[in-house]
Amino acid sequence: MALIVQKYGGSSVSDAEAMKRVAKRICDTRHAGHNVVVVVSAMGDTTDDLLDLAGQLTEEAPQREMDMLLSAGERISMSLLAMAINQMGVPAVSYTGAQAGVLTDSHFGKAQITGMVPERVARSIREGQVAIVAGFQGVSSDDDVTTLGRGGSDTTAVALAAALHADVCEIYTDVDGLYTADPRIVPTARRVRRLRQEETLELAAHGAKILHLRAVEFARRYNVPLHVRSSFSDKDGTWIANSDAHPELVGLVPDAALKTLEEDQVEAPVISGIAHDRSQDKITIVGIADAPGMAARLFQIVAAAGANIDMIVQNIPTSGTGRANISFTLPGADAQRTIAAIEAAKDELDYQDLRYSPGVGILSLVGAGMRTNPGVSAKLFGSLSEAGINIDMITTSEIRISVVTKLEDLDRAVRAVHSAFGLDATESEAVVYGGTGR
Ligand code: ASP
Numbered sequence: 001m002a003l004i005v006q007k008y009g010g011s012s013v014s015d016a017e018a019m020k021r022v023a024k025r026i027c028d029t030r031h032a033g034h035n036v037v038v039v040v041s042a043m044g045d046t047t048d049d050l051l052d053l054a055g056q057l058t059e060e061a062p063q064r065e066m067d068m069l070l071s072a073g074e075r076i077s078m079s080l081l082a083m084a085i086n087q088m089g090v091p092a093v094s095y096t097g098a099q100a101g102v103l104t105d106s107h108f109g110k111a112q113i114t115g116m117v118p119e120r121v122a123r124s125i126r127e128g129q130v131a132i133v134a135g136f137q138g139v140s141s142d143d144d145v146t147t148l149g150r151g152g153s154d155t156t157a158v159a160l161a162a163a164l165h166a167d168v169c170e171i172y173t174d175v176d177g178l179y180t181a182d183p184r185i186v187p188t189a190r191r192v193r194r195l196r197q198e199e200t201l202e203l204a205a206h207g208a209k210i211l212h213l214r215a216v217e218f219a220r221r222y223n224v225p226l227h228v229r230s231s232f233s234d235k236d237g238t239w240i241a242n243s244d245a246h247p248e249l250v251g252l253v254p255d256a257a258l259k260t261l262e263e264d265q266v267e268a269p270v271i272s273g274i275a276h277d278r279s280q281d282k283i284t285i286v287g288i289a290d291a292p293g294m295a296a297r298l299f300q301i302v303a304a305a306g307a308n309i310d311m312i313v314q315n316i317p318t319s320g321t322g323r324a325n326i327s328f329t330l331p332g333a334d335a336q337r338t339i340a341a342i343e344a345a346k347d348e349l350d351y352q353d354l355r356y357s358p359g360v361g362i363l364s365l366v367g368a369g370m371r372t373n374p375g376v377s378a379k380l381f382g383s384l385s386e387a388g389i390n391i392d393m394i395t396t397s398e399i400r401i402s403v404v405t406k407l408e409d410l411d412r413a414v415r416a417v418h419s420a421f422g423l424d425a426t427e428s429e430a431v432v433y434g435g436t437g438r
């Protein structure tokens with residue numbers, strides 16, 4: 001008997017029919033002899049609809065009220081799902097984030113989990129009940145309801161799985177797992193059967209939307225094996241685990257996947273996947289003094305504005321002016337605030353001009369095998385140049401290369417790189433079952 005945490009996304013519980021299908025899957029898992037804890041997202045586009053509603057009343061909603069509002073979406077789905085499961089003869093009880101012991105700091109809208117005390121959930125397990133937990137929400141030390149940021153139910157699920165020492169955390173979504181690229185852009189993308197946690201982290205951090213970044217961080221820190229799969233089919237999805245989690249997976253992982261786990265210990269694939277990101281803007285500071293401490297000062301100001309910087313490139317003009325240009329990318333949502341902060345410090349930073357390019361494209365190639373395979377960057381740049389796509393900036397990590405392109409070139413870039421690395425499947429295997437892509 002295993003303890004399985006199952007997380008169902010909004011598209012998997014979008015209406016009563018979908019709810020029944022999910023309830024049936026949960027009951028089947030229970031009847032197979034496993035203990036099940038379920039984390040559920042708000043139905044369909046509920047969260048967006050609630051945001052729209054608030055927007056019709058005010059442009060600046062108090063953040064506390066916003067979190068109170070948004071947390072309601074998951075309460076609706078958790079109680080309905082508990083009803084559907086009870087109707088099928090399996091006892092089920094729903095819990096809010098607070099009841100499930102999800103403790104957070106008090107940053108409304110993007111609260112971080114500070115502790116997990118899922119006592120009531122553990123009691124439900126002991127009593128043979130299926131516990132249904134509202135995703136995406138917690139409670140602060142001031143007893144306020146908080147939310148974990150968009151897509152945060154994944155994080156609830158992985159944190160619960162870690163706290164309960166679950167054998168596996170299954171993330172149910174509307175595609176059959178993670179693909180070598182977004183199947184909406186590359187129809188020939190292949191399903192990835194297995195990924196390491198570090199690769200998943202790089203993909204999630206660079207735009208792959210399938211998993212909440214913090215969920216992957218939790219999975220890595222507490223070594224929780226993840227299985228990302230579709231709630232619309234019985235197909236095996238993508239297993240995310242490191243080799244040392246292998247023994248815990250025995251019995252839960254189908255033989256074929258186990259085989260890839262073993263092969264993986266010998267040799268990691270050179271490229272595991274391509275992520276893309278359309279949400280970033282670029283800022284260039286032209287003619288900043290090329291002196292010690294200037295970059296530090298600039299990025300202190302940027303950090304104080306709350307912007308998370310991804311790529312930074314500095315170049316020194318050859319003309320001997322003693323001045324440099326620094327470009328960086330940042331989330332579009334942070335751009336205006338950051339520009340205002342830099343402009344307010346113009347005298348101190350002593351730069352000549354600030355150039356702002358809204359909307360750049362970023363393509364990231366990820367693979368643990370890059371460490372031992374030279375020539376990946378040459379092939380990447382070669383394929384882009386063949387496709388006539390200009391590269392604006394480049395950054396690398398041990399297992400990732402990212403390039404900035406024009407936004408309108410991004411899809412073409414993803415397709416070109418995908419086929420250059422031989423990732424295309426012969427037949428289209430990606431199936432997108434649901435969701436409005438909102
Ligand atoms: N309902 C929330 C959202 O749409 C949380 C989640 O789906 O994970 O962002």
Ligand code: MG
Pocket residue numbers: 009010041042044047151
């Ligand atoms: Mg959602």
